[in-house]
Amino acid sequence: MDNRPVGIFDSGVGGLSAVKAMLKAAPNESIIYFGDTARVPYGNRSRNEITCLSMQDVNFLRIFNLKTILIACNTITANCIDSLRAANQDIPIIGVVESAASAAAEATRNKKIGVIATQATVESGIYKQKLEDVLPGVKVFEQKCPKFVPLIESGHISPDDPKLIPVVEEYCRGLKEQMVDVVILGCTHYPLIQEAVRNYMGSDVILIDSGGESVKAVLEELSENNQKAAPLVKGNDKYFCSGDVGKFGTVANMFLQKNIQPYASEINIERF
Missing domain, CATH: 3.40.50.1860 (Rossmann fold)
Known part of the structure; x- marks a missing residue:
């Protein structure tokens, strides 16, 4: 068993659909979510831009003791998952x-x-x-x-x-x-x-x-590696964004149907 959190990130708030799937499928798993809301969207940027931004996103998540990272973003997965994996070979990175x-x-x-x-x-x-x-x-x-x-x-x-x-x-x-x-x-x-x-x-x-299908892949990998959280543990979820945390919380409520304001913080992603 492994009670360390799963890191999930996206260029904005869309990745919260994967968080919702994770909370439903495995409520005992802890989650650290980051949405790069100050720099969204990534979908109209070049591959090099997407890679540079995503590297910073992962660098931020790596300050936490994570057991795996889910890229809850098709644009990032499509353009730079190989680069992210090459730069972070000590932790599994799963795309969508x-x-x-x-x-x-x-x-x-x-x-x-x-x-x-x-x-x-x-x-x-x-x-x-x-x-x-x-x-x-x-x-x-x-x-x-x-x-x-x-x-x-x-x-x-x-x-x-x-x-x-x-x-x-x-x-x-x-x-x-x-x-x-x-x-x-x-x-x-x-x-x-x-x-x-x-x-x-x-x-x-x-x-x-x-997003939902990728959560199934994460849980399968955790199971294969004997890294699922203890079944009686209550998972904790924390949320971070790079833009206005109030706006982030408002939009997040649409995805999760719950108030995440007490668990959300704004960070300066450029530092990473």
Whole structure:
């Protein structure tokens, strides 16, 4: 047994969808979360920029005695997970892409899979690569969705929100025309709008939550390494951000449906 915390980070608040999944699946695990809210979004930056920012994010998390780190961000996973692993070889670092791709490959019936994600994730080609590796003959249809994160962080998440509905239609129209039967939510913000996406795509289309699937991968690795927390221990969760902690707490409430203000702190990420 290992009661050390799991570190989870994202370019903003989207990674809290993975925190929510972890709290539900393993309430005895302690969590340290960092969201780089002062520098979000990462999705429209170059690979070099994303790597430099992410290195600082991991450097901050490393001040805690962690047993593993989850990159709860598709953009970071797609662009620099290998660099982060190379620089931190003494601790496991798990991303969100491989587990989501595997889940989508298992779920599809017609081998037509859609991916909605940030510009940087789509341009990396990582989902297409991973899906083709695990499912020969698959057809992958990817869609850049630059408007989603700003809408979500502004609170436009209701399935009947008049600002959200036309954007969902804009981004998902092509996937629907291609008759995909699985859509990967390739950004950890997107579970907050999955109802709107499902309403447009139809109930027969399976939505894959990349953050939730990655939590399953983390727990499997902890189990294999005998590093799961003691079952009777109550996990502690702490939250850090690089921007305004009040705004962070407000948006975090949308993801977690609880007040995290007493457990949240603002830090200067540039120091790391």
